[in-house]
Amino acid sequence: MTTTGKQIFTTLESDGTLTVEVGTKEFRDPTGNQVLVKMEAAPINPSDLALLFGPADLENAEYSPGKIVATMPEPFNSGAKGRHGQRLPVGNEGAGTVIATGDGDAAKALMGQCVACVPGNAFSEYALADAAMCLPLGDHTAEQGASSFVNPMTALGFAETARMEGHKAMIHLAAASNLGQMLVKICQEDGIELVNVVRKQEQVDLLKGLGAKHVVNSSSDDFMKQLRDAIAATDAYFGFDPIGGGQMSDTCLKAMEQVAVTKMSEYSRYGSNQPKKMYIYGRLDLGPTILTPSYGFGWTLSGWLLTPFMANAGMEVIGRMRKRVLDNLTTTFASSYKRKVDLEEMLTKDAALDYRRMQTGEKYLVTPHG
C-alpha cells in the first residue's frame, strides 16, 4: 500500500534553470523501525533555503500556482553541479502525527503520537522517518515542536563543543536570531560567558531583555572597542559565525589577538601564543571569507555542522540534549513565526521574497495540510 501526498521539489538543471514546485509523491508503507508522519508544521530555516533556492534570482523568476522557475547565477550554478538534474525534496525538520508504522517495537510505540522528526522532506504532506530520530512531543502541539531539532540541537551543540574544547566563554555573531536567543538562555543555565554580536540597537535591547550580559553592536562607532572589552571581560577566544562571508570572523580573531597582545610582556612578530578559534556554521553571506594576516599563527577557522558534530558526540550526549529540548520546549527552545503558509502559498512571490531575506524574527512556518 502507498499513501499519496503533495511535496515540494527543487530541481536545478545544468543550464542554471531552477524549478521549485509542488509535486505529487507516493509514500510507501513504513517498514521495520520507520514511521509515516502526517506533517503538520515545518519551519523554513536558512539551511533549507540553501537547497530550496540557493542564490537564484527570485526577483525576476516566473511564478505560477505551486511553481517557481528562476535562474541560478554563476559561479553558484557550476558550484552546485552535484545536484544538476536531480529532483530533490526539501525541509530538514518538522512535526506531525504518526499514522502508520513498521513492525519494529520502537516504531509501533509511536503510533498516533505527535512527534518531531528530521525527514529531509519536511515540506510535504507526509514523510517517512526513523523512529530513533523522532522526538515524541507529549502534550505539545506540532507547531510547538516543529523547530525542536535544528536550532535547539545546534545551540546546545555550541555549548557542548565549548566544553569539549575547554572553553568557558564564546562569541556568537548574528546573535539575535531564534538560535541566538536560545543560546543566551543555554549559556546562562550552563555558566558559559557569551559575547553576543548584533547589528541593531533593537537587537541589543532584545537580548538584554533576555538577561544577556555582553551585547556588542557592530553598527556602533566604537564597535571594536566594545568587542575587545567584552573579550577581555570574558576570555572569549572562541566563537560561532553564521554569516560566513566577509570579515566578521576575521574581525573577531583580530579583536581576540588585540586583547591577548595587551597581556604579553614583550613584542613577538609571531603574535601572541593565545589560541583563537572561530567556527563558521552558516552562510547567510555567500561571498568569500576574508582573513587578514593580523593575528599571528595561533588561530583556527573551521566549519561546524550539526550532523558530524552529533556523530562525534555519541548517543548518550545526543540523548541528554534531546531530553533537555523536550523539557524546555515552550521556554528556552520556543520558536516564533511571522507567518504560516501552505505548500502553494510557500511558492508565491510575496512569500518567497519575504522569507528568503532571512531577517531576524521573521521565520515562516509551513503547514502542509493548511
Added chain:
Amino acid sequence: MTTTGKQIFTTLESDGTLTVEVGTKEFRDPTGNQVLVKMEAAPINPSDLALLFGPADLENAEYSPGKIVATMPEPFNSGAKGRHGQRLPVGNEGAGTVIATGDGDAAKALMGQCVACVPGNAFSEYALADAAMCLPLGDHTAEQGASSFVNPMTALGFAETARMEGHKAMIHLAAASNLGQMLVKICQEDGIELVNVVRKQEQVDLLKGLGAKHVVNSSSDDFMKQLRDAIAATDAYFGFDPIGGGQMSDTCLKAMEQVAVTKMSEYSRYGSNQPKKMYIYGRLDLGPTILTPSYGFGWTLSGWLLTPFMANAGMEVIGRMRKRVLDNLTTTFASSYKRKVDLEEMLTKDAALDYRRMQTGEKYLVTPHG
C-alpha cells in the same frame, strides 16, 4: 666582564620610519646554563625577513654604510604597533663556537664546541644561548649547521603533525623551497605520501630528481585536474601552505572536496563529510587569505608555528627530531646558499633587494665575522 660586538638592529617608529642598522652591543658573561657563542654563520629565513624589513619600501629606501632607512606602508605600520619604538635584534638561528659558559654542567660541557643555536639575535658577532637549546655539531662546520633548526624542525614538525592527527598523506605548497626539499626526503623515509605543488617546470624537475612521486605545477593549464588526481591517488586531505595570502589554500580545499564528492553516493547541499584541513605556516604573501564557500562545512584552516608545536610535542619528541637532524645534516637536512654576506654587506641595497625576494634556491648566509 662583557664582550662587545656588532649586531643588526631593526627599529620601527610610530610614524612608519624603519631603521635597520649595524649597532654595537655589550654581551654580559653567560650565567647558569647559558653559553656565549661567537656567531659564524646565520641564514636569512623568511621568518627573519618579516621582523627585519616586513613589507617596508626597500626600493626607495636610504642606504648608507651599515644602515637602511625605509618607510613602512599602511596598514602594516599600524598593525605592527606592538614594536613601535623598540630597537629589536633579529636572526632566529645560526651556528658558531662556544667561547664562554655559565657554571651549569650542561653549559660547561659545550665549551669550545661548534654549536647550532636559536638565540633570536643571530645576525650578530656574539649571542647568548641556552645550553639546552644548543645542538653540538660534532665534526660539522658552523656553515653546515647554521640552518639546522628552523627548516629541519619545521619539516619534521609537519610529519609529526600528520602522524598526531592521523594523516598518511599531505599537500605542500611552494614545495621546491629548501624546506620543501627536506620534506620530500622526510616523507620518503617515513612512508608519508606527499603532493608537492610548485609553479615552474624547473621546480617539477628538481623535485622529481629527488624522487618525488607527485609534483603538481600550478602554472599548468590543467592544474586543478593534476591536483585532484594527486589527491585522489594519495588521500591527501591535509596540507601546509607557506604563502598564506590569496587563494592557494582555498584551491586545495576545493580540490579535496571535488575528489571527496566523487566518492559520495548521493548529493548533499552540505558537501562531503570528508574532513579537509590546511595549515598556513608562513606569509610569503601578506595579502588577505580568501576562502570561497565551495567545500561545505567539513574544513579547517589554521595557523602553524614551530614554537607552540614544540611546546605541545614535548621534550622526548623534540629530542628525537634533533638527533635525526644531526644524523642527516649533510644529506636530508643540507641547506644551500646563493651568497655569503657580513653584517655591513647584508644592509647594502644590492643584497637586501635580492634576498628579500625570497626566491626558491636563493637563500643568503650571514657570516658576522666575515
